[in-house]
Amino acid sequence: MTARNGRLGWSDVTPKAHWLNRRQIIGAAAAALAAPGLALPGRARAATYPKSVFSTDAQPTSLEDITSYNNFYEFGLGKEDPARYAGALTVDPWSVQIDGLVDKPGTWDLAEVLNGAPLEERIYRFRCVEAWSMVIPWVGFELSWLLNRVGVQPGAKYVAFETLLRPEEMPGQQTAILDWPYREGLRLDEAMHPLTILATGLYGEEMPKQNGAPIRLVVPWKYGFKSIKSIVRISLVAEQPETTWKQQNFREYGFYSNVNPEVDHPRWSQASERVIGAGLFGGRQDTLMFNGYADQVASLYAGQDLRKDY
Numbered sequence: 001m002t003a004r005n006g007r008l009g010w011s012d013v014t015p016k017a018h019w020l021n022r023r024q025i026i027g028a029a030a031a032a033l034a035a036p037g038l039a040l041p042g043r044a045r046a047a048t049y050p051k052s053v054f055s056t057d058a059q060p061t062s063l064e065d066i067t068s069y070n071n072f073y074e075f076g077l078g079k080e081d082p083a084r085y086a087g088a089l090t091v092d093p094w095s096v097q098i099d100g101l102v103d104k105p106g107t108w109d110l111a112e113v114l115n116g117a118p119l120e121e122r123i124y125r126f127r128c129v130e131a132w133s134m135v136i137p138w139v140g141f142e143l144s145w146l147l148n149r150v151g152v153q154p155g156a157k158y159v160a161f162e163t164l165l166r167p168e169e170m171p172g173q174q175t176a177i178l179d180w181p182y183r184e185g186l187r188l189d190e191a192m193h194p195l196t197i198l199a200t201g202l203y204g205e206e207m208p209k210q211n212g213a214p215i216r217l218v219v220p221w222k223y224g225f226k227s228i229k230s231i232v233r234i235s236l237v238a239e240q241p242e243t244t245w246k247q248q249n250f251r252e253y254g255f256y257s258n259v260n261p262e263v264d265h266p267r268w269s270q271a272s273e274r275v276i277g278a279g280l281f282g283g284r285q286d287t288l289m290f291n292g293y294a295d296q297v298a299s300l301y302a303g304q305d306l307r308k309d310y
């Protein structure tokens with residue numbers, strides 16, 4: 001992972017049809033703004049955000065693949081279920097409860113959460129525990145920015161997250177495939193790490209519902225299930241919180257779940273991964289320690305046995 005100096009820019013690596021489409025949208029939006037009395041169309045939110053030195057220079061997966069091959073069990077077990085059913089999810093209004101060991105607990109409207117947020121584009125590798133991967137151009141901000149705003153108290157050691165519980169709109173929640181609501185957690189130092197973001201969009205547009213609208217976590221060095229979607233609650237706590245997949249099967253899904261090619265899943269190897277969208281041939285690559293972010297995060301785990309703390 002390197003700074004992007006001297007490398008191809010986003011427009012160079014974005015699939016061209018989509019980029020042209022984005023430019024047309026931006027052009028239309030600018031025209032609408034320039035013409036008094038013309039309303040800005042709802043979807044014309046595409047915008048460019050500052051590039052981050054944390055972005056990978058790897059080729060982003062297409063928007064089509066990122067939004068049609070998803071895991072979001074609230075909408076079903078199939079990869080195509082979220083794109084089919086998540087449209088029913090109401091994401092406006094949306095509020096986020098922030099509680100526990102913080103100076104300013106409360107329930108904030110999403111607009112208040114995002115007020116002043118330093119949004120950036122973060123092109124991250126994304127590795128699912130099922131041994132497939134993508135490269136996703138998120139839009140988001142560092143979780144630490146929000147935690148610093150609400151004031152983390154000294155006793156806090158972990159951060160717990162919860163997804164919305166609304167079975168009327170989420171058919172998967174009408175079944176017992178998981179213990180709802182979906183819950184995740186990070187150690188406080190992981191949560192405060194600059195790579196850890198709350199994402200509100202991808203490809204320069206607001207977050208598609210199937211990807212976890214309106215706000216979701218992204219922790220690029222951990223298996224994808226840690227990156228919890230559609231967050232309604234963030235709690236600062238003293239003890240390691242219960243998390244959905246660990247509760248489901250603690251032997252297969254540990255609390256840490258750092259991407260690690262040397263620690264296999266009990267039922268399959270984690271040494272390599274299927275690259276989504278890479279075509280019929282040559283679609284596998286070796287999995288990297290901490291998903292390629294070892295330089296940035298390995299020090300968080302100094303002195304820990306990663307086979308034990310899987």
Ligand SMILES: Nc1nc2c(c(=O)[nH]1)N[C@H]1C(S)=C(S)[C@@H](COP(=O)(O)O)O[C@H]1N2
Pocket residue numbers: 066069070071072073074127128129163182210211212223224225226227228229230
């Ligand atoms: N609430 C919730 N968050 C979730 C999931 C889920 O089922 N429910 N699936 C996880 C898994 S297993 C993965 S791989 C990623 C998938 O994110 P994507 O669909 O945006 O690629 O979301 C994670 N976050």
Ligand SMILES: [Mo]
Pocket residue numbers: 071127128129130223224225
């Ligand atoms: Mo996953």
